[in-house]
Amino acid sequence: MKTLMRSLALAAAILVTPSLKAQVQCDNDTSNFVSLVDLQTGYYLGLYQGGLYPGGSNFLPASHRADGLAIAKAIKPLDTLGNVDWENGKVIFAGMGASTAGNSWNHFVDIVDTASGLNPCMRAINACLGAKGLDIMIDTAVNGWYWYDEILPKIEYYNSSRYQVQVAWIKSASKADTILEFPLFPNAIADKYEALMPILLDTFPNIKLVFISGFFYGGYADPLKEFYDVVVEPGSYWTNFAVKWVIERQITGDPDLAFKGPGRRSPWIAWGPHVWADGMRANEWDGLQWNCEDDFAWDGGGYHLTNTGKKKEADLLFTWAKTNPVTRRWFLDGPQWNSCDPDGRLANGQMLSYGDDNYVTAEEVMLYPSPNDGTFSIKLAKSHTGYAEVTVVNNMGQQVYRSTYDSFIANKNINIRLEDATPGIYFLNINLDGNITTKEFVVK
Known part of the structure; x- marks a missing residue:
């Protein structure tokens, strides 16, 4: 009986030990x-x-x-x-x-x-x-x-x-x-x-x-x-x-x-x-x-x-x-x-076209003032017809602003206001039919 009790106690100890x-x-x-x-x-x-x-x-x-x-x-x-x-x-x-x-x-x-x-x-x-x-x-x-x-x-x-x-x-x-x-x-x-x-x-x-x-x-x-x-x-x-x-x-x-x-x-x-x-x-x-x-x-x-x-x-x-x-x-x-893509395309599958209106460089996007208090304006150097999306993300990648447009007119101001913006670095993303351009700015 004592031997049986010892065996049961040992088995219980073995079962309990891993959790401990x-x-x-x-x-x-x-x-x-x-x-x-x-x-x-x-x-x-x-x-x-x-x-x-x-x-x-x-x-x-x-x-x-x-x-x-x-x-x-x-x-x-x-x-x-x-x-x-x-x-x-x-x-x-x-x-x-x-x-x-x-x-x-x-x-x-x-x-x-x-x-x-x-x-x-x-x-x-x-x-x-x-x-x-x-x-x-x-x-x-x-x-x-x-x-x-x-x-x-x-x-x-x-x-x-x-x-x-x-x-x-x-x-x-x-x-x-x-x-x-x-x-x-x-x-x-x-x-x-x-x-x-x-x-x-x-x-x-x-x-x-x-x-x-x-x-x-x-x-x-x-x-x-x-x-x-x-x-x-x-x-x-x-x-x-x-x-x-x-x-x-x-x-x-x-x-x-x-x-x-x-x-x-x-x-x-x-x-x-x-x-x-x-x-x-x-x-x-x-x-x-x-x-x-x-x-x-x-x-x-x-x-x-x-x-x-x-x-x-x-x-x-x-x-x-x-x-x-x-x-x-x-x-x-x-x-x-582009040359690293065997299909001659951008990695996201969009055909690369250096001359069309869907490709905008960061230099062609004006954002002012920067730094700002969360209220600012942007304008593009050239017009765009078709789907356009403007988003703003903070330094953690969290989206804090989004708006869509049917077109952009060259050099026309688009006013943006971020609600309750805290100081830090932000990123403006402009999506023109799948081609994304990013511009960094600072909120003080």
Whole structure:
């Protein structure tokens, strides 16, 4: 009888144990930390300013933005040896990091592969490796296998080469950094990102632009999982300071992050999408929130997402890539990429006609005043007959205005008023029978 009872107890323990070992903490749905995008000119701990960029701003400083735009304009399709090839060349956009980056990047690739209106020369490729963070990526003396045995074969699998990688998005951290003190923890991660940049140049000789994201909310982390101390808040929150600080180092002239001139040691770097929000307490800036039951895998330790959560992050990536002024120059379709389409058409299926009224360049659209308070006027340099749609989206890709027209008369004002417009960067989209022209403007 005693033996039977022991057997039953053991069986019960075996059945119960998995649930004990895999339990996200859904009750921890807020940490009361303020996201960088909401903190802005405020200070964390009274000393460390918020915002994504220097001065508490969420927008690229003008000079760094101008440099990024110039570099983006120089991106061209390359063959496998790195030579410009406008017919068969590619612009490889690689996602890098561990599984927390790779899982969402796979969903992003699915979106890119089925979307219309994107650069047909551009190919998004997953170059992530699960369970391997910055500490492995930068230790090339011991872990040279990481790049040459694992990452480069991922590129080559798609009949591409390291010479075609020109842009990367990275989201990572380091298993070696477990000193959970501020600012030591984010500074250590920023140091590793800085050390990574020359390695990227060596591995991908034509890489020009690198965009970095911090982690999403870590408050749901499972205390029984490995790396709990690093993931649980404030660890995930602090990774966003690491991203902010390494970018600020480049902007303020750190020679080890020089991205131009004879002393170049780094690609140009900036923020990818900012994905942290305080659990269920949505960001004021963008409305983002993270729901434990919907977004986080119950056995994922609080750092692996459900398919719903992965798609949420992938959608953030896609919206960011379409609307960021530096990314959309090579991410979106346009006449300059026409030769990459084997059918001689734009990627969205529209026949390219340089001379018809349906194709309008951004230079042919006048928008004034800019900056403005949400009330402004537009006019086109030439007339258009046929369906026309005017929309305005904010920096998160959310549509805030839409109107349709039967025609445009050249140089005739169209007045637009955005209701309750908050300060920030906006994008005017003019759709003329399927051909879309975008113009950026600022609301103060």
